[in-house]
Amino acid sequence: MKAPRNRADRASQAGADARSRRRRQRGFTLIELLVVMVIIGLLGALVGPRLFRNVGRSKITAAKAQIAMFQSALGQYKLEVGVFPSNEEGLQALRARPASADYWDGPYLQKEIPLDPWNNEYFYRFPGEYGDQPDIISYGADGREGGEDENADVLSWR
DSSP, X not given: OOOOOSHHHHHHHHXXXXXXXXXXXXXXXXXXXXXXXXXXXXXXXHHHHHHHHHHHHHHHHHHHHHHHHHHHHHHHHHHHHSSOOXXXXXXXXXXXXXXXXXXXXXXXXXXXXXXXXXXXXXXXXXXXXSSSSOEEEEOTTTTSXXXXXXXXXXXXXX
């Protein structure tokens, strides 16, 4: 681009540059920002509940996986000791040798007995009410027997 020849051309060029700069620096209007905020809010209202529903399902799946891990360890315990742990010994017998276990060759779990996904202890009962296996129960999010959805009990026999 050629340099302006006289003072009027330079002033005209400076005005054009200033207008161009203002156009590039101009931000969003309040209406544009409000429209974007409404769209984001609508998306959050539609997607959020679906995501949180999946969190509840994943906790139930995790509880089922932990119960299956306990059942496997209890099976190995019974093979070596001859009987399942009593109610008093509970799941802790998988980590620490109970006084009644002559042939205990544990620990049968590598880590401490975990809490259920809702930070409650698992309930252990032997003999179980549903077959010759011990009953292992997580009482769900509410920590009480019964309930629906995330509050429902996770049971070893189901």
